[in-house]
Amino acid sequence: MKWFDRITHSIHILMPLAIIMAFLWAPPADILGESSRILYFHVPLAWVAVFAFAVSGVLSILYLSSKNETKRDTFDAYAHHSAVLGLLFTLMAVITGSIWARISWGSFWNWDPRETSIVIVLLIYLAYLSLRAVIPEPNRKGRIGAAYLIIAMSVVPFFVFLVPRIYESLHPDTIINAERTVHLAPQMRATLIVSVCAFTALYGRLLFLQGRVSSLAQRIEEIYDE
Amino acid sequence: MNKPIFLLRNPYERSILRFLLTSITVAVFMSSILFAQDSADRRSSPPADDGYGSLYIVTAVALAVWIVISAYLIWIDRKLARLEKELRQGK
Numbered sequence: 001m002k003w004f005d006r007i008t009h010s011i012h013i014l015m016p017l018a019i020i021m022a023f024l025w026a027p028p029a030d031i032l033g034e035s036s037r038i039l040y041f042h043v044p045l046a047w048v049a050v051f052a053f054a055v056s057g058v059l060s061i062l063y064l065s066s067k068n069e070t071k072r073d074t075f076d077a078y079a080h081h082s083a084v085l086g087l088l089f090t091l092m093a094v095i096t097g098s099i100w101a102r103i104s105w106g107s108f109w110n111w112d113p114r115e116t117s118i119v120i121v122l123l124i125y126l127a128y129l130s131l132r133a134v135i136p137e138p139n140r141k142g143r144i145g146a147a148y149l150i151i152a153m154s155v156v157p158f159f160v161f162l163v164p165r166i167y168e169s170l171h172p173d174t175i176i177n178a179e180r181t182v183h184l185a186p187q188m189r190a191t192l193i194v195s196v197c198a199f200t201a202l203y204g205r206l207l208f209l210q211g212r213v214s215s216l217a218q219r220i221e222e223i224y225d226e
Numbered sequence: 227m228n229k230p231i232f233l234l235r236n237p238y239e240r241s242i243l244r245f246l247l248t249s250i251t252v253a254v255f256m257s258s259i260l261f262a263q264d265s266a267d268r269r270s271s272p273p274a275d276d277g278y279g280s281l282y283i284v285t286a287v288a289l290a291v292w293i294v295i296s297a298y299l300i301w302i303d304r305k306l307a308r309l310e311k312e313l314r315q316g317k
Contacts (some may be wrong), residue, residue: 133244
């Protein structure tokens with residue numbers, strides 16, 4: 001995990017670079033003006049949230065298929081931490097989106113299909129936390145939690161990518177759109193790429209730190225139980 | 227030796243506390259959405275300031291916030307490394 005540790009340390013350079021590029025280098029969007037700069041935070045946050053949910057689902061599959069007890073514990077802990085981080089990043093995407101909605105549409109919340117679908121995704125993962133919370137026995141908690149995360153991972157694309165396209169939405173066309181073209185100026189595109197890399201590295205860094213904290217807590221608990 | 231505070235509660239107490247915390251979070255989140263949907267008032271919002279002066283201020287504030295977060299992450303990283311080393315050496 002040394003390489004992972006080193007890569008995620010890049011946040012200390014990437015994040016200030018993304019901030020400077022977003023506010024001082026990238027041009028404002030034609031119609032939206034200066035408020036469009038929130039794009040460089042809102043889009044990466046939403047991307048990392050979906051990525052974190054996908055990672056938690058994949059780790060849950062590995063947890064259920066693995067026979068090695070130590071590896072299973074690690075997969076379970078990291079799947080849980082990734083789901084929690086996904087929830088945190090989704091919440092931040094909702095907050096930045098609400099601020100943008102207030103500027104563009106006049107209200108923080110409009111029950112737009114994209115807003116409604118993201119609330120459902122949030123509730124799905126909050127329910128996962130409740131589910132894990134009510135099961136005290138670690139093995140059952142791991143198995144039921146992993147099964148839930150796999151099902152949750154399979155419904156996330158439906159709510160994030162399909163629902164907003166089925167219904168009429170005020171939300172601008174996303175980066176992954178029907179025309180398969182990125183409607184951004186080269187400077188804006190470069191800023192968005194740097195920002196996506198910075199937030200992905202931040203997610204990796206937080207996941208790695210959380211994993212180390214839970215592993216330490218477990219070892220301390222074992223020492224006190226001996 | 228006394229146990230650290232986070233080890234004191236039994237699993238059942240911890241699960242009830244976590245469940246309550248999650249329920250409270252959901253209640254707060256849904257209430258804030260209901261509050262936010264009534265916030266529409268286009269005319270009262272001030273016009274957007276497109277000047278570069280405010281962009282420099284926003285950049286400075288964002289960088290300051292990031293420096294605090296970054297320092298905190300480095301501090302946690304070092305603390306964890308020290309604890310891991312102590313546990314390895316069996317202290």
